[in-house]
Each structure stands twice: as structure tokens, then as C-alpha cells.
Amino acid sequence: MEKMRRIKILDTTLRDGEQTPGCKLNTCEKVKIAKQLKALGVDIIEAGFPISSPGDFRSVEEVCKAVGNGPVVACLSRAVKKDIEVAAASLRYAEYPRIKTGIGTSPHHIKYKFNSNSEQIIERAVEAVKYAKSFVEEVQFYAEDAGRTDNDMLAQVCEAAIKAGATALSIPDTTGYCLPDDYGKKIRFLNENVNGIENVVISTHCHDDLGLATANSLAGLMNGASQVDCTINGIGERAGNAALCEIVMIIKQYKHLNLYTNINTKLLCSTSDMVSEYMGMPVQANKAIVGANAFAHSSGIHQDGIIKHRKTYEIIAPEDVGAEQSSIILTARSGRAALAYRCQKLGHHLTKDRLNTIYPLFLKKADLKKEIIDNDLMDLINGSNGNIERN
Structure with missing residues (x-):
């Protein structure tokens, strides 16, 4: 060798x-x-x-x-x-x-x-x-x-x-x-x-x-x-x-x-x-290894894969370079798997029927925002989504 x-x-x-x-x-x-x-x-x-x-x-x-x-x-x-x-x-x-x-x-x-x-x-x-x-x-x-x-x-x-x-x-x-x-x-x-x-x-x-x-x-x-x-x-x-x-x-x-x-x-x-x-020199978000998006996933296909097994879309473990963890970013491109995963992280295990009810509302709100944050999810879960406004 x-x-x-x-x-x-x-x-x-x-x-x-x-x-x-x-x-x-x-x-x-x-x-x-x-x-x-x-x-x-x-x-x-x-x-x-x-x-x-x-x-x-x-x-x-x-x-x-x-x-x-x-x-x-x-x-x-x-x-x-x-x-x-x-x-x-x-x-x-x-x-x-x-x-x-x-x-x-x-x-x-x-x-x-x-x-x-x-x-x-x-x-x-x-x-x-x-x-x-x-x-x-x-x-x-x-x-x-x-x-x-x-x-x-x-x-x-x-x-x-x-x-x-x-x-x-x-x-x-x-x-x-x-x-x-x-x-x-x-x-x-x-x-x-x-x-x-x-x-x-x-x-x-x-x-x-x-x-x-x-x-x-x-x-x-x-x-x-x-x-x-x-x-x-x-x-x-x-x-x-x-x-x-x-x-x-x-x-x-x-x-x-x-x-x-x-x-x-x-x-x-x-x-x-x-x-x-x-x-005073910001690091571009998509910079390899150390950029803010280096371990972030927003596409539904990618999110589903990463939830099932990290190595489907990550060749480096975040902890190996001192990054906190992989992140699932909810956008209009996200799928049901990512929505259910993030809700679960907030302590809410959605049934299939409940997920199917919330998902269209999630997409409607996501089309109006760049990113859906935890507060938005709680509004959806709690049913506070009668009027979805641009934030």
C-alpha cells in the first residue's frame, strides 16, 4: 500500500x-x-x-x-x-x-x-x-x-x-x-x-x-x-x-x-x-463547506432523501466541519415528507389525513413567502390560517 x-x-x-x-x-x-x-x-x-x-x-x-x-x-x-x-x-x-x-x-x-x-x-x-x-x-x-x-x-x-x-x-x-x-x-x-x-x-x-x-x-x-x-x-x-x-x-x-x-x-x-x-466579508450562502446553505435542503426530492438517510444528499457530516446540523428549509418546493418532519420536530405528529389537510394550506402560504418558519407552521397546525397574508 x-x-x-x-x-x-x-x-x-x-x-x-x-x-x-x-x-x-x-x-x-x-x-x-x-x-x-x-x-x-x-x-x-x-x-x-x-x-x-x-x-x-x-x-x-x-x-x-x-x-x-x-x-x-x-x-x-x-x-x-x-x-x-x-x-x-x-x-x-x-x-x-x-x-x-x-x-x-x-x-x-x-x-x-x-x-x-x-x-x-x-x-x-x-x-x-x-x-x-x-x-x-x-x-x-x-x-x-x-x-x-x-x-x-x-x-x-x-x-x-x-x-x-x-x-x-x-x-x-x-x-x-x-x-x-x-x-x-x-x-x-x-x-x-x-x-x-x-x-x-x-x-x-x-x-x-x-x-x-x-x-x-x-x-x-x-x-x-x-x-x-x-x-x-x-x-x-x-x-x-x-x-x-x-x-x-x-x-x-x-x-x-x-x-x-x-x-x-x-x-x-x-x-x-x-x-x-x-x-466584514460575508461568506456567500452557497460557499462549499462553510456557507449557510452547505447543509441546507429545500427541494422536496432532496428533503425526502435526506430524511430517509443523510448520505443520500450529503457526503460530509455537518459535525465534521463544526456546523450545527443539516437543516430542512420549508419552501414552496418542499413536499409532504419535509412538512411532516418539521412538524414532528415541533412536537406534532400529524396523521396522514391531517397532513393532507394542512399541505395545500402550507403551499398557499409558501407561495407568498421565501421560507416558512416555525411560527407559520404553528399557525397552520392550530388552524390559524383563515387569512394568509404576505409577510
């Missing part, structure tokens, strides 16, 4: 996630989220971009103090000496510090962002990794816009970064450009063509511009990556990053992948709620 392979989780909610427009966090909020991420079991917390502001520098410092002898604390820098110096200073209280440094490697970045060439970009990457390595043991090199970088160029810069001392490599699909098969092949190409690649961690870092961040991350893992850069609720630049909850639960669900994480999945919903509250 193939040996189980542990996947490390780098959570970048406090850095890439905070780059979501309107999602600014203060230091106190960052520290509280960092403590929750430690409890959740993430391996690396990317705490910020300290050169960006004095406030972010202080936040990285305080996160380092708060998590103590726990996860690795990382922070971002560009391939600029001053950035790296400030990053190293912000990490001075970290038990396990890591500097993430890197540079754009795609033709778009090389030509339009840096007005440079491939050789100069590789030189700058090497200088940055070596300089970061002079401050900390763990250096994660990122090849920005790797998704649109030619694989040969990407292999060259990654090999140079490894020789310079990088201990981890981020392969960002910065613009969410890749298809899963292409991204997977990119990771496989690096595994097969970069000298020394077996001595470092390969991390996926996928954005969701085309809704493929989770699929691309998974494709990367299946082709040899052993770390995922992700965020709570999938927040991040533009359309966001790969969602931590999705990656973790896919790994947990599909045992045949022979992958596992150290995440305590029972804390997923509470962590999602905390980040949503502090960032």
Missing part, C-alpha cells in the same frame, strides 16, 4: 487574504485570527508584508509572539534587499521564522513590470534567496505568475533558487490562468527536470479568477506538490485564493489519494465565522 503523504497548509489569510478590498485588519484582530489558525492546525501562518506599512510590521511581530512555539511564521518580501531586511526584523520573535521572497518570471512580468530579461531575473532571484538565507534558515522562493511562465524558464529559476538556499518553492498561478491539467503538468515538469527538487517543499499558490483555484491546487498535489498556500473562505486578491476548507475536506474525503493534513476540521466553520466577522 502506498505510504500516506502529509500535505502542509500555509494559510495566507493575514497577507494575501487581507489584500481583499475593504478587508483591512488591525493588529489585535490579526493576533486573534493567528491564534485561531494555530488551534486549527495550520503548518505555516503567512502573517503579512512588513515593508508595506509600520502597522503591518508590528502585526507580524505580535503574531510571532502570540503563536509562540507553534506554527512557522512567514512574511512576504520582494526581491529587494530593504524588503528582506525589514522582513527579517519583523520575524525576530518567531520561534520558526520563514521569509517568502521572489520575483515575477512570466514574459508579461519580465517585459512590462521589470523591463528586464530572463538572465537578469534569475540573477535577482538568486541574490534575494541568498540574502534572505543570511537571516533565516527557511526561505520560500516564489516565481510570481508561474502559471504563465514557460516551463523551461520556470525550471531554471527554481533550480537556481534551490542552489542559493531556498527550502521551499511557491508556484503561483497568480492570475488564475491555468487549467488543472496544465498546472499539474507544470508541477510534474519541475519534479522531473529540476536538480535538487527532492530536497525542497513545492507549494501550490492558486488564484480563483476562473474558479479553478481549488482544482489547480489539487492537481498540483497529485503531481508532487506537498504544500498548499490558501486562505480562510478563499479570500484574496481579485476573485481570491484557493479556499483552505475545500482543499482540506477534499483530501479528507478521498482516502485513495493517500494524502492527509493536520487540520482539525471541526474548527473550520468557527474559523470561517471569525474571519468573516473581523474582515
Whole structure:
């Protein structure tokens, strides 16, 4: 049997996630989220971009103090000496510090962002990794816009970064450009063509511009990556990053992948709620795993199935992710089984004749409302339905 392979989780909610427009966090909020991420079991917390502001520098410092002898604390820098110096200073209280440094490697970045060439970009990457390595043991090199970088160029810069001392490599699909098969092949190409690649961690870092961040991350893992850069609720630049909850639960669900994480999945919903509250960023109701409707059923066919056996329409148990329970939502699409079930929950066991009497009245009221709540049901049960009004 193939040996189980542990996947490390780098959570970048406090850095890439905070780059979501309107999602600014203060230091106190960052520290509280960092403590929750430690409890959740993430391996690396990317705490910020300290050169960006004095406030972010202080936040990285305080996160380092708060998590103590726990996860690795990382922070971002560009391939600029001053950035790296400030990053190293912000990490001075970290038990396990890591500097993430890197540079754009795609033709778009090389030509339009840096007005440079491939050789100069590789030189700058090497200088940055070596300089970061002079401050900390763990250096994660990122090849920005790797998704649109030619694989040969990407292999060259990654090999140079490894020789310079990088201990981890981020392969960002910065613009969410890749298809899963292409991204997977990119990771496989690096595994097969970069000298020394077996001595470092390969991390996926996928954005969701085309809704493929989770699929691309998974494709990367299946082709040899052993770390995922992700965020709570999938927040991040533009359309966001790969969602931590999705990656973790896919790994947990599909045992045949022979992958596992150290995440305590029972804390997923509470962590999602905390980040949503502090960032003022509501989670869409239909968000996988942590959305309000993730375990809600309103179609009569689905409700009948879920009442008979949960696994007819749920592949994840709500309690496994810290959700309260499955819910039967009564709407005009609900059937008799759901109506009887909800009435029973209220302590009323309806006979077949009584159910047949109430059901048409229920449908009439349901056509006027988005959802029938318990008070509405009690009115129907008690016969207080002479005048059904729009609420």
C-alpha cells in the first residue's frame, strides 16, 4: 500500500487574504485570527508584508509572539534587499521564522513590470534567496505568475533558487490562468527536470479568477506538490485564493489519494465565522463547506432523501466541519415528507389525513413567502390560517 503523504497548509489569510478590498485588519484582530489558525492546525501562518506599512510590521511581530512555539511564521518580501531586511526584523520573535521572497518570471512580468530579461531575473532571484538565507534558515522562493511562465524558464529559476538556499518553492498561478491539467503538468515538469527538487517543499499558490483555484491546487498535489498556500473562505486578491476548507475536506474525503493534513476540521466553520466577522466579508450562502446553505435542503426530492438517510444528499457530516446540523428549509418546493418532519420536530405528529389537510394550506402560504418558519407552521397546525397574508 502506498505510504500516506502529509500535505502542509500555509494559510495566507493575514497577507494575501487581507489584500481583499475593504478587508483591512488591525493588529489585535490579526493576533486573534493567528491564534485561531494555530488551534486549527495550520503548518505555516503567512502573517503579512512588513515593508508595506509600520502597522503591518508590528502585526507580524505580535503574531510571532502570540503563536509562540507553534506554527512557522512567514512574511512576504520582494526581491529587494530593504524588503528582506525589514522582513527579517519583523520575524525576530518567531520561534520558526520563514521569509517568502521572489520575483515575477512570466514574459508579461519580465517585459512590462521589470523591463528586464530572463538572465537578469534569475540573477535577482538568486541574490534575494541568498540574502534572505543570511537571516533565516527557511526561505520560500516564489516565481510570481508561474502559471504563465514557460516551463523551461520556470525550471531554471527554481533550480537556481534551490542552489542559493531556498527550502521551499511557491508556484503561483497568480492570475488564475491555468487549467488543472496544465498546472499539474507544470508541477510534474519541475519534479522531473529540476536538480535538487527532492530536497525542497513545492507549494501550490492558486488564484480563483476562473474558479479553478481549488482544482489547480489539487492537481498540483497529485503531481508532487506537498504544500498548499490558501486562505480562510478563499479570500484574496481579485476573485481570491484557493479556499483552505475545500482543499482540506477534499483530501479528507478521498482516502485513495493517500494524502492527509493536520487540520482539525471541526474548527473550520468557527474559523470561517471569525474571519468573516473581523474582515466584514460575508461568506456567500452557497460557499462549499462553510456557507449557510452547505447543509441546507429545500427541494422536496432532496428533503425526502435526506430524511430517509443523510448520505443520500450529503457526503460530509455537518459535525465534521463544526456546523450545527443539516437543516430542512420549508419552501414552496418542499413536499409532504419535509412538512411532516418539521412538524414532528415541533412536537406534532400529524396523521396522514391531517397532513393532507394542512399541505395545500402550507403551499398557499409558501407561495407568498421565501421560507416558512416555525411560527407559520404553528399557525397552520392550530388552524390559524383563515387569512394568509404576505409577510
